[in-house]
Amino acid sequence: xxxxxxxxxxxxxxxxxxxxxxxxxxxxxxxxxxxxxxxxxxxxxxxxxxxxxxxxxxxxxxxxxxxxxxxxxxxxxxxxxxxxxxxxxxxxxxxxxxxxxxxxxxxxxxxxxxxxxxxxxxxxxxxxxxxxxxxxxxxxxxxxxxxxxxxxxxxxxxxxxxxxxxxxxxxxxxxxxxxxxxxxxxxxxxxxxxxxxxxxxxxxxxxxxxxxxxxxxxxxxxxxxxxxxxxxxxxxxxxxxxxxxxxxxxxxxxxxxxxxxxxxxxxxxxxxxxxxxxxxxxxxxxxxxxxxxxxxxxxxxxxxxxxxxxx
Numbered sequence: 001x002x003x004x005x006x007x008x009x010x011x012x013x014x015x016x017x018x019x020x021x022x023x024x025x026x027x028x029x030x031x032x033x034x035x036x037x038x039x040x041x042x043x044x045x046x047x048x049x050x051x052x053x054x055x056x057x058x059x060x061x062x063x064x065x066x067x068x069x070x071x072x073x074x075x076x077x078x079x080x081x082x083x084x085x086x087x088x089x090x091x092x093x094x095x096x097x098x099x100x101x102x103x104x105x106x107x108x109x110x111x112x113x114x115x116x117x118x119x120x121x122x123x124x125x126x127x128x129x130x131x132x133x134x135x136x137x138x139x140x141x142x143x144x145x146x147x148x149x150x151x152x153x154x155x156x157x158x159x160x161x162x163x164x165x166x167x168x169x170x171x172x173x174x175x176x177x178x179x180x181x182x183x184x185x186x187x188x189x190x191x192x193x194x195x196x197x198x199x200x201x202x203x204x205x206x207x208x209x210x211x212x213x214x215x216x217x218x219x220x221x222x223x224x225x226x227x228x229x230x231x232x233x234x235x236x237x238x239x240x241x242x243x244x245x246x247x248x249x250x251x252x253x254x255x256x257x258x259x260x261x262x263x264x265x266x267x268x269x270x271x272x273x274x275x276x277x278x279x280x281x282x283x284x285x286x287x288x289x290x291x292x293x294x295x296x297x298x299x300x301x302x303x304x305x306x307x308x309x310x311x
Contacts, residue, residue, distance in 0.1 A: 008054040010047075012110045015058075019044050019108065031163065035113040036171050038160045041067075041102040049102055053095045053263060053308060059114075059130060060088040061107040061178070063153065069098035073137055074255055075262065075302060083141045085182055089130040089210065093259050095306070105153055107175070114172065139186045152178045201226060202240045205233065206248060213252040214276055219245045254290050257283075261299040262308055268295045 016032040019039045041048060041064075053072075064082045071078045071086060073094045078086075082104070088094055090111060096102075130137070141149055152174060159170045208222055216222065222245065223230040237245045253275060260271045272283030287295045302308065 008052060010054055010056045012056070012058040012108065015108055018047065019106070034163060034168075035110050036160065036168065037106075037108040038157055039106050039108075041104055041106060044106065048106070049096050049098060051095055051097060053093050053306065055091055055093050055259075056088065056108075057090055058108055058110045059090055060086075061175075062086040062088070063105040063107075063149075064102055065104040066100070067098065067102035067104070068100035069096060071096060071138075072306070075258065075306070078138060081140060083146060085139045085141065087130045087137050093263070105157075107156070109175075113168075114175065139182045140189075141185065145181075145185050149178070149181065152181065198236050199240055201228070201233075202237055205237060205245065209249055209252050213249055213256070217249055217253075219249070222249075250286075250290055254287065257287055257295070258291075258298065258302070261295055262302045262306075263310070265310060271295070 013032060015037055019037055020043055063085050064080060066082050067080055069080055071080055071094065074092055156171060156174045159167055159174060204226055205222055208225055219233060220230045223233040226233065233245055237243065237248065241248065257271060257275060260266055260274065268284055269280040272280035275283065277283040284295055291298060
């Protein structure tokens with residue numbers, strides 16, 4: 001195995017070092033142990049708008065108020081059309097191809113912020129927006145919705161500046177309100193009602209898959225986790241997404257395989273083993289069946305397309 005470094009990983013424990021810098025000087029008082037950060041693109045180190053593929057061990061809510069270019073998430077390209085929100089899940093790869101620098105607000109938090117391990121109150125559903133948007137991981141904001149969203153963001157900013165003993169509870173509540181409102185705005189633009197119970201169940205399924213695909217690949221096992229029959233899961237997921245549950249599970253595996261092929265020098269066999277394929281030669285056949293390319297051809301083409309150079 002070679003010694004080249006894996007894809008850069010930005011860690012929440014180090015955010016305080018680069019999310020509050022303006023012209024080389026700190027502009028915010030950031031506690032590295034506080035599980036929530038609100039800042040601005042203009043107050044962040046230039047790696048916040050980097051063209052280098054990287055991933056985070058935390059969640060991000062990005063409100064882009066101005067800027068132009070492309071946001072590339074898991075090697076899918078999205079045109080930036082402000083004002084809009086982007087949502088990045090823990091572990092997703094992203095980079096920017098900008099024609100105009102970004103302006104706007106940035107919220108960062110670890111999973112434990114929304115879902116604290118010491119409480120029975122579970123806001124797991126809030127994470128659904130990070131994976132559950134059917135077309136793309138963003139929500140556009142129109143003139144009618146902008147004042148309400150700005151008010152919520154101002155409330156978050158004011159509470160964040162307090163950092164009192166009660167601030168985390170308030171920030172958690174305001175974040176929940178923000179995410180629910182954004183999901184409703186997104187839902188209003190969709191041809192079907194994505195907020196009905198069936199759609200909620202599908203978002204739950206997709207979230208579970210994103211968290212467990214390495215160890216759980218059975219449709220029945222996911223149905224058991226949700227508490228429904230496998231037939232109901234298959235029919236509902238197919239009706240809403242156009243894909244079978246098995247296809248969505250395979251898509252998640254392929255996404256991670258693509259990430260590792262693009263951003264590591266692991267061999268095909270090593271990647272297959274890391275993705276829990278007992279027969280690593282089957283992994284190559286699986287990848288080609290799902291993508292139409294061999295793993296090595298994909299690696300060559302994606303690195304050329306995005307000029308990926310490993311350290």
